[in-house]
Amino acid sequence: MIDVVFLLLVFFMLTARFGGYQAAPVALGGGAGEWQGPPRLVTVGPDRLALNGEPIALSELSQALRPLLPDAAAPVVVRSEEDATLQRVMQVMDALRENGIATLVLAE
Amino acid sequence: MRIDSPTRRLPRETVVPMINVGFLLLIFFLMVAVIVPPPPFEITPPQSETKQPAELNSPLYLSASGELAWGEARGEAVFDGLASVAGPESQQPLTLVADGQAKGAEVARLLSRLAGLGFARVELAVMP
Numbered sequence: 001m002i003d004v005v006f007l008l009l010v011f012f013m014l015t016a017r018f019g020g021y022q023a024a025p026v027a028l029g030g031g032a033g034e035w036q037g038p039p040r041l042v043t044v045g046p047d048r049l050a051l052n053g054e055p056i057a058l059s060e061l062s063q064a065l066r067p068l069l070p071d072a073a074a075p076v077v078v079r080s081e082e083d084a085t086l087q088r089v090m091q092v093m094d095a096l097r098e099n100g101i102a103t104l105v106l107a108e
Numbered sequence: 109m110r111i112d113s114p115t116r117r118l119p120r121e122t123v124v125p126m127i128n129v130g131f132l133l134l135i136f137f138l139m140v141a142v143i144v145p146p147p148p149f150e151i152t153p154p155q156s157e158t159k160q161p162a163e164l165n166s167p168l169y170l171s172a173s174g175e176l177a178w179g180e181a182r183g184e185a186v187f188d189g190l191a192s193v194a195g196p197e198s199q200q201p202l203t204l205v206a207d208g209q210a211k212g213a214e215v216a217r218l219l220s221r222l223a224g225l226g227f228a229r230v231e232l233a234v235m236p
Contacts, residue, residue, distance in 0.1 A: 022161060090154040
């Protein structure tokens with residue numbers, strides 16, 4: 001019986017996946033209502049960032065976006081350049097979420 | 109006269125704590141284990157601060173090199189399968205497990221294609 005217990009123990013130790021994944025919701029483009037306010041396009045490159053075409057630092061991005069938001073839930077379009085990784089995009093999206101800008105649309 | 113030396117019996121009690129610990133660990137692993145079929149290829153989701161547990165019911169996988177997998181389907185065939193489960197009645201969000209090194213533009217293309225199929229909500233799996 002002890003053998004069986006240990007067998008089960010080893011089985012669960014090997015199959016267990018700790019922590020699991022977390023989920024970050026992403027807004028899907030299209031189907032949303034009419035665009036409100038000025039354009040808010042964040043272009044993410046591998047090591048550069050641009051807000052509406054103007055280069056900007058990550059630390060200043062949320063500050064610069066705030067006056068462009070007509071309300072707190074207004075969407076911000078995040079566009080990834082061809083050579084930027086998903087990790088880099090998530091880093092930028094994290095920085096925006098941290099500052100209360102939560103509706104992020106990942107666009108082509 | 110020879111007296112047999114008393115046969116020494118192993119004290120059974122020493123085994124009992126070990127069994128207890130064994131059961132304890134067994135119960136622990138039973139509780140925490142999430143048995144999910146492993147991803148079809150090596151995937152390291154991006155790291156993020158998000159604190160929201162992901163539900164992994166039939167996720168869509170995207171590898172670093174852009175391969176797609178959903179259930180048994182691979183490549184372009186995943187969209188046929190996904191189209192059959194998409195629609196307004198699918199209240200559950202689709203979980204996209206994409207590699208952190210996948211191209212952001214490719215994820216964006218995939219997302220807009222999923223939106224076109226009729227998915228209302230998509231969640232991106234991330235690691236804490």
